[in-house]
Amino acid sequence: MPKYVYRFSEGDKDQKDLLGGKGANLAEMTRLGLPVPPGFTITTDACRAYLADGAVPDELAVQVTTALREVEEELGRELGAPEDPLLVSVRSGAKFSMPGMMETVLNIGLNDSSVEGLAEVSGDARFAWDSYRRLIQMFGKTVLDIDGGHFSGALDAKKASRGVALDYELDVDALTELVEEYKAIVREQAGIDFPQDPRGQLDMATEAVFRSWNTERAHIYRRREKIPHDLGTAVNVCTMVFGNMGQTSGTGVCFTRDPSTGRSGVYGDYLVNAQGEDVVAGIRNTLSLADLESLDPESYKDLRAAMRKLETHYRDLCDIEFTIERGKLWLLQTRVGKRTAAAAFRVATQLVDERLITTDEALTRVTGDQLTQLMFPQFSTTGERDLLTKAMPASPGAAVGFIAFDNAEAIARAEAGESVILVRRETNPDDLPGMVAASGVLTARGGKTSHAAVVARGMGKTCVCGAEALEVDAAAKTVRVAGRDELLTSEDIIAIDGTTGEVFLGSVEVADSPVMTYLRRGLETALDSAGDIDNRELITSVDRLMRHADKVRRLAVRANADTPDDARHAIHRGAEGVGLCRTEHMFLGERKKFVQNLILASTDAEREAALAVLLPLQKDDFAQMMTTMNGKPMTVRLIDPPLHEFLPDLTELSVKVAVDREKGVLDPADESLLAVVRKSHEANPMLGLRGARLLLTMPGLIELQVRAIAEAAVERLRAGGDPRPEIMIPLIGSIRELQIARERAEAVLAEVGAESGYDLSFPIGCMIELPRAAVTSSHVAEEADFFSFGTNDLTQTTWGFSRDDVETSFVGHYIDEAIFGTSPFESIDVDGVGAMVRLGVEGGRSTKPGMKMGVCGEHGGDPDSIAFFHSVGIDYVSCSPFRVPVARLEAGRAAVLAPEPARQ
């Protein structure tokens, strides 16, 4: 028989999988000898069995009986007995805290008869009937799914009829009447009488907790928080203690340090003569812990002792719920406290200073996501704000500006000194200049991995996407907002919050990020401009942990940088080189036509002319980047343009030509352009003529680019510089492709070397972004000086779906069905794509031990993915310049958490 029920005295804090977070911590406190009311936890196994079978397992009822009788014996009282009844609370408690679920039913065990017993034993009939009233209300709402408005309506009516303003001003008579009215509501709304059987109440509440695991709200919450759907929740059944038994009773919440700012020193709220829900409801003003000290020094002393014991035991900031019942302290819950990103950094270094944890451990107490939050300016939370809609928070930060509908508008207004938000239905590579010029980006379509989201995150630009309430008419330059009358135009200012997804009408005040100042300008400057002590301590903490991360990490961090600007940003943020320079990105915007000419060239002469135009442009870009990256490696990926991104859209052009022909105004140039577009149209451009395939089939393409790199390097060498380019061939499927490309590249390097008199034998490697390259990596390595894993494409081909197509069609559904924990484009799919990376690393190193391995996909900046890359022995990750500090921190954490990665 599976063990479904654990007494609090049986478990410990490491059993969160089985007992949930709350249950495990109750057990731990019990084990520590702290004053926890007796009770037991029903396991997540029981919940999963219930969810699988649609029924509570038989064994559970039996085990609950046993545990309940033990508690009853210990206390000498019986659940819901007419005299001196034992009452219990039932609380949900999953492994991870989940606001989406049903949480609590208090006072279980009260019924028409035991309420009298409670009145008698407590000597407080008002308290007893108020407790019964609360039970029916909570039970009705959370177990029987009755709209809470019915109960609060009756309560308000009662207060009105009695001429009182506050709940606790209602007397026994009023409460007795209210109980009858509540029971009538239950009968009417749920079609049953309020259950009088105490055990029945307990069982129904337990089942309701189980059921609440699968509510839509819970699903949505888990999806957002990346919590697996198959964990299930535990249920905690705990003897009731009462903070509302008069002036010597009360209830509170406290923290061992300030979870908001991270200041040291205890922190908490206390409410006299109240139950927990009163604190949450915020009906009365709470007192501080200092007030408790003067009210009840004994309980205060006990609480401080418990706080110290818990912080020492958990070695972290603890969050504690407590109740004082007639002068006796009870601890109802504790956990390692949630905290803001700033508090996380400050508390971590404080604990180091107090010798409670090591600096290594401190590093594990902060995350890259927290650092990201600190890097963005944020809206100050004071003042009026007019919320237009809430959508997907795609790239954090806070941005305010006029609406701009296209590149031209965004650039012109930005140049005129205005701040603008680029608002588009969706974005594509053409919108890049507008995105660069804008303070933030807002789209009406697309998810977290849409073009807008990915590019904005790469640039560290605030972005909200998928705001479906917006109807963007770029031609008319208007935005209509669902449910509102006004039509927004370029004259309207909006504010977008990339951390919450909120979109406001009008300006909202923005506070600068001291951490960003630190990351960009260094410690001294940041401290000088920090303003208050909180910011100064925060900066110092971040600096200490960043320095420690840099010291312990084994993974090097490079940046993806396509332009000299990118390269400069990367260096400022601590990048140790460029891991990916996408040459085709040098040709977006106004240079796009040069690449188009190359694609459209139909004769050798045309093609050579197109190449000749590109050479000096590329050489200059490379030379500038090499200047910035002096002495540091700079991996240049030879051009990999998806043809269709550089050509007009087939459907649009076909329509134009057909309509123009119909109208008799057909431009012959359009017609011949259409012929070319049709010829080079691919049914599946992701699987078409790209990467190495294009390089090998289009004569001169490799030579042009390698020459540009080589000549730029010579220019730098002549100027006394130390250029370290590494040449990377994209989309290799077979060693032969690399071999041919390598031969051609080496020939050019040798040629330019001979012309200049310099040794230009730069490393030549390839991307591993096709399953075939991964699975044949031991061969491919024979021709490669290094590998760089392109995990975006590798994800597409390993799963066989394209990012463009899946986001809208089924990824959401798949996350709901727990097929993905999260989109594999966001965080690396360890079992599948990760296995490919592992095969690639192992194969490569079996041929060349110690061969350099990098990662240059989006995943290079993702915290979970970085830990994985560390674990398989990758040498460096490359990510957008903005994410370099995050990658440095996460690489440090990975080194501490798994010090010895697999190496061969």
Next chain:
Amino acid sequence: MPKYVYRFSEGDKDQKDLLGGKGANLAEMTRLGLPVPPGFTITTDACRAYLADGAVPDELAVQVTTALREVEEELGRELGAPEDPLLVSVRSGAKFSMPGMMETVLNIGLNDSSVEGLAEVSGDARFAWDSYRRLIQMFGKTVLDIDGGHFSGALDAKKASRGVALDYELDVDALTELVEEYKAIVREQAGIDFPQDPRGQLDMATEAVFRSWNTERAHIYRRREKIPHDLGTAVNVCTMVFGNMGQTSGTGVCFTRDPSTGRSGVYGDYLVNAQGEDVVAGIRNTLSLADLESLDPESYKDLRAAMRKLETHYRDLCDIEFTIERGKLWLLQTRVGKRTAAAAFRVATQLVDERLITTDEALTRVTGDQLTQLMFPQFSTTGERDLLTKAMPASPGAAVGFIAFDNAEAIARAEAGESVILVRRETNPDDLPGMVAASGVLTARGGKTSHAAVVARGMGKTCVCGAEALEVDAAAKTVRVAGRDELLTSEDIIAIDGTTGEVFLGSVEVADSPVMTYLRRGLETALDSAGDIDNRELITSVDRLMRHADKVRRLAVRANADTPDDARHAIHRGAEGVGLCRTEHMFLGERKKFVQNLILASTDAEREAALAVLLPLQKDDFAQMMTTMNGKPMTVRLIDPPLHEFLPDLTELSVKVAVDREKGVLDPADESLLAVVRKSHEANPMLGLRGARLLLTMPGLIELQVRAIAEAAVERLRAGGDPRPEIMIPLIGSIRELQIARERAEAVLAEVGAESGYDLSFPIGCMIELPRAAVTSSHVAEEADFFSFGTNDLTQTTWGFSRDDVETSFVGHYIDEAIFGTSPFESIDVDGVGAMVRLGVEGGRSTKPGMKMGVCGEHGGDPDSIAFFHSVGIDYVSCSPFRVPVARLEAGRAAVLAPEPARQ
């Protein structure tokens, strides 16, 4: 120093890689003590070194000198010496015979001075000058690249001026003049004097052989024959012996059995007083070997003895070139003889009967490709034929019929009893009904893996594709042929040869295939209708080897069958079950609209209505197939429709709507259809909403199909049948997808089982066609009863290119560059895709030892691929019904060639 030169006495027949086929066999004959003129072979290593460096390696010249001096010493003569000169021939000899290369220069060593010596020593001045004339002619053409027309023109002029008709009627004077004229041609055309230095002639000829490896013709030949481009050729230098030294001399070719029909008994041609080139030129009528016996019984006896020795030694039909010089027999070349497909089968069984080989070995002497050839009717080769063009032979056979331009025409005329050839620019799934109705298919676009080619091969329908000389105007119903005046119409008859790629105007006589009769109707019927003894012996041989293949093979052979008709064909050809029934193929043609309704459904009600229409159709199809497949497994793949194949084309529809709008005749239905098409349009449909993804996101789709299968099975069970369906989920990436699909399928099986009272727990498995499924196969196996590898999709995702896109854009180039040996869609890419299959098999069996593994991609019918599947422990292959016999034969061959596959 690498050894670049081998005397004939140094090598043996197993050194073909190094010495080429010809050189290895010359060495072998030398080793056997047969009369081979002394000589030596320059290795393929030397050729590769030459090709890599663009220059003959230094060491080669030295080693040639040594070998040549040894030959000179042995014979007591010197190359090109003025008196009694040694003459040699230089012949190319690659590992595989390659008509695309330069082949032979004879009489090297002759010059203005040694020609006199030869005249003297031979006592035949005419012979000497004729030999010199031949040298200059061959050398000029093959070494100096002079157009042969110059020489033959001068020869013809000389004959005319002397009033003679035949070459050998020219006297010494005429030949002496001709030599001067030839030398003038060389001077004029090549810009050099004909080289007088004998060793210089030898070196130039050697280099010319090396160079000829890379001619375009050679490239094309290798590409067609799947010969790697990096092998290089060897060069054989052999002392000249002369068949043209009078009536006791001659030259001939013989075979130890008839290579054309396979009849037993020697076979050959002999020409008195002639050199090899005269035989080839066909100037004079040749004699038979029987004539030689009477002319020169001694030499004949020697020859028969050599033939017997060689056949016994090679244990196979040998092809021998010989020369008799003044009554002395010399063997110049031997090899295992090429033979027709029919001869291959007959010779193999003859050798078994003669106890020269075992039946196992006999099986290795025939191939699936040969069987394929025998299965098709062929054009009889007699009679006039008017060749229109020659294109890609895509699916073998011979078909004659009227031109039909579309489905309607093809079907109508076929129903009216006419034979038609469907002629299209290219085909798509819409053309299927027309392809079914037609006798053959001809397209102007597309390669061997285009839609037309793949489908035609699947149906065993004759197909020629990529006939770029044809300009097909389907609207006007005309075909224009490049270089011809007449415009073909539906009233023209054409004939297409799927084995040669030839397209003829007018009817050509077709001969039936006795082997096909055997495969379809069995041995007795085939023998009864066979006609002559050759056909009867052929049928018997095929039957013996097929039966032996069935006995020894471990791989089971199933068929891909989408309709009851397919299933019947499959059974007749020996299929042991259906390995792939593609349910979506049940909905092509006029049923297509039902699937379209399903895709277009926007409400639950519409979708359910669409599903309800499909259910009875599917059930009937399944029931019919189960009747045919009674007692045999039948794997049904749940629907996997590429959405775009069932919807109108976005571009075409957009153009229509725009133009109609412009004209003011817009149909609102078109407009709303366009909205749906636009919404479901995918940038990369191959990587879009397909397979398991569609099944899991579209409610009811799994249930419908499983219910159709289950109800069909119940119908069969009630009728006393033995239905054995296996349910297969397509395009699985993760175990979770399979788990969910499986649960839903099992629920329906249980439901129909309960309704009917039958146990319907049919096996449920999945396709492994994504790299992720292969790499996580040990997990996936937990939910799968079997795996079936979909090697088409697995090839697309492993390589990251789509069949639709690559055929035209770079596969040809990649084959030229030796990146592929052959298109990976034709024959499985063992290193890459094969590695995925291996991972899949190993992973699956690590979880479930002995788990059933099948293959159901196109590769299931490809000979090379079958051998690979056998070697990795696959249990069955599934291919088109037509290819089932081929697969059976190849599976038998694989079992003999690699008896113990890797098993776990």
